[in-house]
Amino acid sequence: MNGFGQKSAGAAMSENSKKRPLVEWPTALLLLLCYGVWGLATTGLVQLSLTTAVIVTGLAIAMFSSLQHEVLHGHPFRSAWISEAAVFPALTIAVPYLRFRDSHLEHHRDERLTDPYDDPESNFLDPAVWQTTPLLTRLVLLFNNTLMGRLTIGVLVSQVVFMRADWCAIRAGNRQVLMGWIWHVPSLIVLGLWLGYMAQMPVWAYFISAYIGLSIVKIRTFLEHRAHDLARARTVLIEDRGPLAFLFLNNNLHVVHHTHPRMPWYALPKQFADNKDHYLKRNDSYYYRSYWQVFRAYFFHAKDPIAHPLWPQD
Numbered sequence: 001m002n003g004f005g006q007k008s009a010g011a012a013m014s015e016n017s018k019k020r021p022l023v024e025w026p027t028a029l030l031l032l033l034c035y036g037v038w039g040l041a042t043t044g045l046v047q048l049s050l051t052t053a054v055i056v057t058g059l060a061i062a063m064f065s066s067l068q069h070e071v072l073h074g075h076p077f078r079s080a081w082i083s084e085a086a087v088f089p090a091l092t093i094a095v096p097y098l099r100f101r102d103s104h105l106e107h108h109r110d111e112r113l114t115d116p117y118d119d120p121e122s123n124f125l126d127p128a129v130w131q132t133t134p135l136l137t138r139l140v141l142l143f144n145n146t147l148m149g150r151l152t153i154g155v156l157v158s159q160v161v162f163m164r165a166d167w168c169a170i171r172a173g174n175r176q177v178l179m180g181w182i183w184h185v186p187s188l189i190v191l192g193l194w195l196g197y198m199a200q201m202p203v204w205a206y207f208i209s210a211y212i213g214l215s216i217v218k219i220r221t222f223l224e225h226r227a228h229d230l231a232r233a234r235t236v237l238i239e240d241r242g243p244l245a246f247l248f249l250n251n252n253l254h255v256v257h258h259t260h261p262r263m264p265w266y267a268l269p270k271q272f273a274d275n276k277d278h279y280l281k282r283n284d285s286y287y288y289r290s291y292w293q294v295f296r297a298y299f300f301h302a303k304d305p306i307a308h309p310l311w312p313q314d
Contacts, residue, residue: 020078026266027067027076031086034063038091042199042206053201054209059247061213064091066249066265072101074262089190093210094159096184099166102176108261113225113234116308120165124227124308131307145302147222147295154218155211219291220248223303226286227310233284237272240290252291255283 038060045053068087070076077083087097103120112118116126123145125133133141143149144157169177195203228234238245238252245252249265253272256279257263263271272279280287288294297303 020074022078024076024264027070027264028086030063031067031076034060034067038064039198042194042201044200046200046205050201050205054205055212057201057206057209058212058216061091061210062216062247063249065213065217066247066251068092068097068100069104069251070249070265072097072104075264088187089194090184090187091191091210092214093188093191093207094155094214095162096180097187098180098183099162099177102180108258110234110258111231113231114227114308116311119225121221122225123306124304124311125306127307127311127313141306142302145304145306146300147219147298148300150218150222151215155214158218216244216247219244219294220251223288223294223298224254226304227308228284228286229310230284232282233286235283236286236288237279237283238288238291238294239272240288241269242290244291253279255279255286 038057041053041056041060045056064087071083071087074080075083077086084097084101090096107113107119107121109118114122114124116122116124116129130138140153140157144154166177166181170181195201195206199206201209224236225234226236232255235255235258237255240252250268251257251265253268256268256272259279259282260268260271
């Protein structure tokens with residue numbers, strides 16, 4: 001048996017039972033800082049250097065995406081609607097927050113991680129589907145399967161796949177998916193008002209910033225999960241404490257996050273440091289020292305095949 005559709009081996013540790021604070025200030029203050037940097041980059045910094053403004057805006061958008069991830073897991077406010085209102089503007093342009101929330105929470109069903117059908121964040125295909133994939137599409141996906149490809153065309157590829165799947169769901173009558181896109185419209189209007197009346201950055205430049213921001217996020221998601229018989233061993237640990245780890249809000253310690261999905265980002269490093277051997281045993285030593293090691297190994301080379309190596313061959 002390959003373990004798919006079964007409960008993951010080793011139930012997740014229980015979450016902290018203490019009552020959560022009304023506001024988790026490290027996350028709330030970081031959200032304010034992110035908006036501040038984004039606002040300055042799209043206004044005053046443009047006057048000094050458009051190139052610098054585009055890069056800084058892209059970094060702020062990457063951080064905003066990480067903060068949206070915190071919000072969908074219940075941070076920083078005890079009130080979910082206040083937290084979600086705090087990330088309502090569509091700074092990333094491409095992905096509706098409600099669709100990000102719903103699909104990512106579905107992804108957290110660990111027993112289905114990497115499942116080509118039931119894990120919405122899986123990069124694997126059913127081998128039977130891969131065998132019938134047109135040549136040009138194969139070439140695109142093979143390039144996208146390297147880190148260089150993920151950084152350059154990964155945003156476009158994932159957006160096409162994501163939107164096509166959502167369109168099929170909407171046509172099949174899925175109202176939740178439809179509402180996720182309908183609520184994206186006022187989020188885009190908020191962004192449009194800022195770009196039209198407050199920002200000094202041209203709209204075309206902002207689109208480049210958004211692409212940069214989402215491309216940076218692709219570094220984090222590149223090898224978060226692998227094919228493995230045991231669900232608990234499918235999630236990576238990257239022991240990085242550099243700027244990327246900060247941009248990703250310590251989500252490089254990914255198996256810690258999957259074990260404690262409601263633990264705030266600033267608590268993850270201590271949790272890992274205090275229990276390193278446990279997590280390495282839990283994920284069967286799926287481990288990298290840093291993102292630099294990941295870049296050196298996989299910038300030009302694919303880490304995994306596209307056809308799921310453990311999927312039943314029919």
